Amino acid sequence: xxxRRRIYEGKAKVLFxxxxxxxxxxxxKDDASAFNxxxxxxxxxxxxxxxxxxxxxxxxxxxxxxxxxxxxxxNMREQLVREVEIIPIxxxxxxxxxxxxxxRFGIPEGTPLPRSIIEYYYKSDELHDPMxxxxxxxxxxxxxxxxxxxxxxLSLRVNDYLSGLFLGIGLKLVDFKLEFGRLWENEEMxxxxxDEISPDNCRLWDVKTNEKLDKDRFRQxxxxxxxxxQEVARRLGILPEGGPSDVKGPKTLQ
Ligand SMILES: Nc1ncnc2c1ncn2[C@@H]1O[C@H](COP(=O)(O)OP(=O)(O)O)[C@@H](O)[C@H]1O
Ligand SMILES: [Mg+2]
Numbered sequence: 154x155x156x157r158r159r160i161y162e163g164k165a166k167v168l169f170x171x172x173x174x175x176x177x178x179x180x181x182k183d184d185a186s187a188f189n190x191x192x193x194x195x196x197x198x199x200x201x202x203x204x205x206x207x208x209x210x211x212x213x214x215x216x217x218x219x220x221x222x223x224x225x226x227x228n229m230r231e232q233l234v235r236e237v238e239i240i241p242i243x244x245x246x247x248x249x250x251x252x253x254x255x256x257r258f259g260i261p262e263g264t265p266l267p268r269s270i271i272e273y274y275y276k277s278d279e280l281h282d283p284m285x286x287x288x289x290x291x292x293x294x295x296x297x298x299x300x301x302x303x304x305x306x307l308s309l310r311v312n313d314y315l316s317g318l319f320l321g322i323g324l325k326l327v328d329f330k331l332e333f334g335r336l337w338e339n340e341e342m343x344x345x346x347x348d349e350i351s352p353d354n355c356r357l358w359d360v361k362t363n364e365k366l367d368k369d370r371f372r373q374x375x376x377x378x379x380x381x382x383q384e385v386a387r388r389l390g391i392l393p394e395g396g397p398s399d400v401k402g403p404k405t406l407q
Contacts, residue, residue, distance in 0.1 A: 164190065165203075165353060177236045178227065181207075185353070187372040189281040196371060200230045202382045203351035205391050208232055210315065210350040217314055219307055220345040222334060229393070237334025237347050240296050241276040242285070244304055246312045247328040251356050252369075254328075263363060269312055271305060276332070303344040304333050311346070319357060322388035324366065327356035352382050 157169040157178060164186045169178040181200035186193050204226060211223035224233040247270045250260040254270075273290060274282045290296050296304070308331055319326045332348035348354075352367040359366060365373075366381040386392045 165200075166349070171233060171236070175236050176224065177234050179204075179232050179234050179349070181230050181232075181349075185368065185371050185378075187368065190278065192372065194371060196378050196382065198379055199353070199382055201393060202386050203349060203353060204230055204232055205393065206351045206382075206386055206389065207349040209389055209391050210318075211346065213318065214311060214314060214346065214350075217310070219310055219314075220336075220343055222336070222345050222347040234347070235336055235345070237336050237345060239276075239332060239334045239347060240300065240304070240344075242290055242295055242304070242333075243274040243276055243282060244308050244331045244333070245272040245274065245328060246270075246308050246331070247272070248312070248316065249325065249327040249356075249358075251327050263358075269309070271308060300333075300335075300344055304331075307331075307333070307344065307346060311350075315350075315355075320360065323360045324385070324388065325358045325360050325363075327358055329355040352385050357385060 157171075159167060159169055160177065161168040165182055165184060167180040167182065169180060171177045181204040183195045183197055183199045184193070185196045185199065208223065208226045211221045215221050215223065222234040222237050224235060226232045247254055247266060250258075250264040250266060251262045254260065254272075255262045255264075273285050273287070275285045275289070275295070276282060287301060290301060291298050311331065312326070312329075315329070316326045329350065331346060331350070333344050334347040335342050336345045355367055356369060357366045358364065365375060366385050370376065370378045370381050383392060
């Protein structure tokens, strides 16, 4: 097979030119990074699991009317997506205090927030994704006020839906990060959900034990990182056939 043209290689994924114009292939790597790329490692099987988990969550969201870039999963590590113009803002939705919010405001991890809080970060590796306000976003033209309104409305719907979905499998959706892009269809532009939704960018805690089942296990060297990603997939009912051993897959599919 001729290898497709590589468009972009990020920290966790590679984007290839898709089979038709306006499409891309997202390849999920096992590479993990944290703290602005200062900590790097490999989580064996993560790419396979995130590909499946993101496929599952994006499909469910699409069913409730949330527009997404997801088209279909192609194989163990690749999915076909619509190419979008990524808006350089990461939207973080928080339900429970954790991570940088806990640090910044001295709120103990696990404290429920009085209401869901949305934060914005400017997507820039060189600047370490600084937190920004709505004012910065519109003044610097990263997104128009209408784009931002759409992103916030979609994020709140995603939060409501995913909070319920995860609660149903005994997981608390503590917080998560979303990326959006602009998709043009005959002169019309719509904002769609892009990138991925997975334990790489969601904090998921077991409801009963508060055990962390997400990338914090890697960030904080808690061990059993692979198992945590597998457990999320297992509870979603999408652990790849053949059980955990199948996650690594045959060499040719990696
Ligand atoms: N549908 C899409 N069209 C174009 N770019 C996308 C799409 N979905 C995600 N991306 C971008 O592709 C990259 C995915 O690779 P990733 O490893 O997450 O990169 P990064 O290191 O920049 O986070 C991200 O920069 C993301 O913004
Ligand atoms: Mg990324």
